[in-house]
Amino acid sequence: MMRIAIIGGGISGLTAAFALEEHRRAGAVEYILYESSSSLGGVLRTEHVSGCIIEAGPDSFITEKPWAADLCRTLGLGDQLIGSNDADRITYILVRGRLIPMPDGLMFMVPTKILPTGFSPLFSWTTKIRMAQELLHPPRAADADESVASLVERHYGAETVDRLADPLLSGVYGGEAASLSVRAVLPRFAEMERTHGSLGRAMLAARRKMPRPANKMAYPLFTSLKNGMQQLVETLVPRLNQASLVTNASVQSIQREAGGWTLSAGLKSDHFDAVILAVPALAAAKLLSVCSPELSAELAAIGYTSSITVGLGYDRDVRQSLPPGFGFLVPRSEGKRLLAATFVHNKFPHRAPDDRALLRCFFAGSNAENIWQLSDDAIIAIVRNELQQILGLGAAPLFARVYKWKSAMAQYGVGHLERLDRIERLRLQLPALALAGNGYRGIGVPDCARSGRDAAEYMLKQVR
Numbered sequence: 001m002m003r004i005a006i007i008g009g010g011i012s013g014l015t016a017a018f019a020l021e022e023h024r025r026a027g028a029v030e031y032i033l034y035e036s037s038s039s040l041g042g043v044l045r046t047e048h049v050s051g052c053i054i055e056a057g058p059d060s061f062i063t064e065k066p067w068a069a070d071l072c073r074t075l076g077l078g079d080q081l082i083g084s085n086d087a088d089r090i091t092y093i094l095v096r097g098r099l100i101p102m103p104d105g106l107m108f109m110v111p112t113k114i115l116p117t118g119f120s121p122l123f124s125w126t127t128k129i130r131m132a133q134e135l136l137h138p139p140r141a142a143d144a145d146e147s148v149a150s151l152v153e154r155h156y157g158a159e160t161v162d163r164l165a166d167p168l169l170s171g172v173y174g175g176e177a178a179s180l181s182v183r184a185v186l187p188r189f190a191e192m193e194r195t196h197g198s199l200g201r202a203m204l205a206a207r208r209k210m211p212r213p214a215n216k217m218a219y220p221l222f223t224s225l226k227n228g229m230q231q232l233v234e235t236l237v238p239r240l241n242q243a244s245l246v247t248n249a250s251v252q253s254i255q256r257e258a259g260g261w262t263l264s265a266g267l268k269s270d271h272f273d274a275v276i277l278a279v280p281a282l283a284a285a286k287l288l289s290v291c292s293p294e295l296s297a298e299l300a301a302i303g304y305t306s307s308i309t310v311g312l313g314y315d316r317d318v319r320q321s322l323p324p325g326f327g328f329l330v331p332r333s334e335g336k337r338l339l340a341a342t343f344v345h346n347k348f349p350h351r352a353p354d355d356r357a358l359l360r361c362f363f364a365g366s367n368a369e370n371i372w373q374l375s376d377d378a379i380i381a382i383v384r385n386e387l388q389q390i391l392g393l394g395a396a397p398l399f400a401r402v403y404k405w406k407s408a409m410a411q412y413g414v415g416h417l418e419r420l421d422r423i424e425r426l427r428l429q430l431p432a433l434a435l436a437g438n439g440y441r442g443i444g445v446p447d448c449a450r451s452g453r454d455a456a457e458y459m460l461k462q463v464r
């Protein structure tokens with residue numbers, strides 16, 4: 001029987017374990033999952049405070065990528081899936097201290113409707129003229145990868161990078177448009193430029209081809225779970241073999257030995273036929289530093305940023321005083337520390353009672369590092385000060401919670417896909433090793449779930 005070690009108990013490792021579980025019951029494999037912390041789920045964590053559901057890590061997953069919702073359905077959570085309240089979707093951008101709604105027809109950062117963009121105070125006249133001229137942009141097949149900022153600037157100018165591309169990407173990757181790879185992060189944009197030249201014309205062409213859903217609300221932009229993202233972990237974990245789950249077990253080394261892998265966690269060591277590394281690429285790099293220094297160096301070059309989320313609950317008066325919509329994004333040029341805030345009570349149903357407002361504030365990258373050492377109270381004071389400046393919100397919160405995530409968000413830098421090719425070649429030189437997690441082909445929960453499942457299937461193929 002094949003013995004498989006899964007290192008990392010976040011959603012990637014748990015999904016791998018779930019994919020192996022039925023084969024374990026059938027007697028084909030045995031697995032042990034090692035998690036260094038005391039709990040499973042990684043960054044998926046939900047807290048319930050005075051009737052509000054606070055997400056410490058991810059608050060949802062993008063509906064377009066099916067793997068997380070599919071996993072929920074397989075676990076019998078289909079009726080627990082909820083969609084974002086897209087009918088109320090307004091996202092504001094802070095421009096010179098004022099919250100400006102993103103105009104209708106903006107698809108990610110590509111304008112597809114002339115009038116709303118033309119009348120929006122979000123852009124200067126120079127940018128609006130650039131946007132109109134962009135429709136004539138000639139096709140271009142870039143021979144090398146470039147940053148998202150460089151592609152967007154070529155099409156729409158530097159203001160669009162500052163006011164749209166950078167804040168939108170910071171909200172997802174916690175990184176900067178100037179360092180993220182367009183091919184890894186927005187592959188569709190590179191392809192649209194190659195085929196159509198103009199991103200605007202390409203988006204319009206793609207929209208014409210898209211089947212119109214009979215019921216728009218059946219395809220919300222974001223999906224989550226009624227009781228919060230941790231509901232996924234709490235449903236998945238009991239479906240696994242409990243004796244196979246080892247928490248408070250930080251794996252310190254893995255070595256090739258006797259045709260397999262010897263793994264050390266604390267004072268214990270064990271021998272396995274195969275290993276699934278479902279940890280951040282940086283942690284995988286450390287574990288592989290002895291048996292493949294070359295692979296380890298490539299993994300270590302995948303950058304990670306830290307982030308801080310702050311959940312704040314308020315009373316009915318605040319709820320009534322806040323603007324409608326999902327929340328706001330803050331361009332770096334505004335000189336604030338906050339990168340984004342979500343009006344959670346508007347974005348999703350079931351998140352807060354009718355007489356409560358729930359805000360989720362987000363710091364990432366250098367903004368998070370700069371306040372990392374501060375106490376929770378000091379961080380809450382910074383959040384309150386900035387909310388006062390941005391929203392005029394002076395009221396004291398009924399409760400506040402701070403969550404810090406050290407080096408948890410992978411940064412796909414320029415050349416990321418080429419690095420993945422090198423990683424794949426080096427990985428295949430080591431027998432029965434799989435990599436899963438957010439360092440490779442998608443940072444979101446659905447991509448991580450898929451990566452865990454794929455890693456398990458790769459191992460199962462070796463058994464057959």
Ligand SMILES: Cc1cc2nc3c(=O)[nH]c(=O)nc-3n(C[C@H](O)[C@H](O)[C@H](O)COP(=O)(O)OP(=O)(O)OC[C@H]3O[C@@H](n4cnc5c(N)ncnc54)[C@H](O)[C@@H]3O)c2cc1C
Binds near residue numbers: 249278445448
């Ligand atoms: C604040 C925040 C907000 C986010 N928001 C969203 C969102 O709204 N939607 C979305 O789709 N995605 C979001 N993401 C991204 C997504 O949540 C993560 O990329 C994904 O959950 C990562 O899962 P994972 O299992 O790969 O890694 P992790 O959750 O990081 O789990 C890895 C696990 O490995 C363990 N580990 C590490 N080293 C060792 C070792 N040596 N031995 C044993 N165990 C080890 C760690 O303790 C950890 O539990 C967000 C991420 C963060 C941090």
